[in-house]
Amino acid sequence: MAKARLDRIRAMLESAFEPLELDVRDDSHLHAGHAGAKEGKGHFHVHIVSDRFENTTRIDRHRMIFEALSEMMATDIHALSVSASGPSSNQTSGN
Amino acid sequence: MDVNERIQKQLDSYPVLLYMKGTPDFPQCGFSAQTVAALRAVGAEFAFINIFEDPEIREGLKVFSNWPTFPQLYVDGELIGGCDIALELYESGELKEIVSKNAKPAEESAS
Numbered sequence: 001m002a003k004a005r006l007d008r009i010r011a012m013l014e015s016a017f018e019p020l021e022l023d024v025r026d027d028s029h030l031h032a033g034h035a036g037a038k039e040g041k042g043h044f045h046v047h048i049v050s051d052r053f054e055n056t057t058r059i060d061r062h063r064m065i066f067e068a069l070s071e072m073m074a075t076d077i078h079a080l081s082v083s084a085s086g087p088s089s090n091q092t093s094g095n
Numbered sequence: 096m097d098v099n100e101r102i103q104k105q106l107d108s109y110p111v112l113l114y115m116k117g118t119p120d121f122p123q124c125g126f127s128a129q130t131v132a133a134l135r136a137v138g139a140e141f142a143f144i145n146i147f148e149d150p151e152i153r154e155g156l157k158v159f160s161n162w163p164t165f166p167q168l169y170v171d172g173e174l175i176g177g178c179d180i181a182l183e184l185y186e187s188g189e190l191k192e193i194v195s196k197n198a199k200p201a202e203e204s205a206s
Contacts, residue, residue: 081126
């Protein structure tokens with residue numbers, strides 16, 4: 001179940017951004033018992049580097065990712081932590 | 096007044112406004128707690144709205160802002176971002192600059 005979700009998130013991000021780097025992590029276990037966890041939705045972290053993020057603002061990048069995952073945002077994703085950048089950007093948050 | 100008008104009125108009233116889960120002293124979500132901590136660390140004076148106490152705002156804001164998660168931090172009516180962006184801006188030193196141009200009574204509940 002959790003694995004399938006991770007695979008779906010990865011697949012959606014790969015097709016939307018053709019990323020140079022992509023790491024999707026399921027952090028749901030860190031939030032067990034939390035209100036969002038009770039609804040059965042997951043907490044995920046995404047690290048992504050893509051040419052598509054060149055010359056975009058942080059808020060643009062987050063919106064692009066939410067948009068790409070929109071069909072899962074309502075049903076599977078409770079919280080999404082995002083670290084996104086373009087290949088020449090030095091704005092990665094480091095975690 | 097419909098929900099979009101209510102949101103606009105709140106944004107017009109509070110230059111630094113955090114829509115969050117819980118309150119600054121009793122946050123009910125780790126991401127809301129971290130965002131409050133970043134704002135406090137830079138001495139920001141901010142208002143907050145606890146979305147758990149206002150289901151209409153909770154649903155309406157996602158559409159209004161085209162942003163699906165909470166917390167949401169607004170400065171001068173503009174969405175700055177959620178927890179990740181607030182923390183990145185804190186780490187880069189930009190958060191202090193963004194919020195310090197805006198002064199309002201400290202941590203007033205806007206609800």
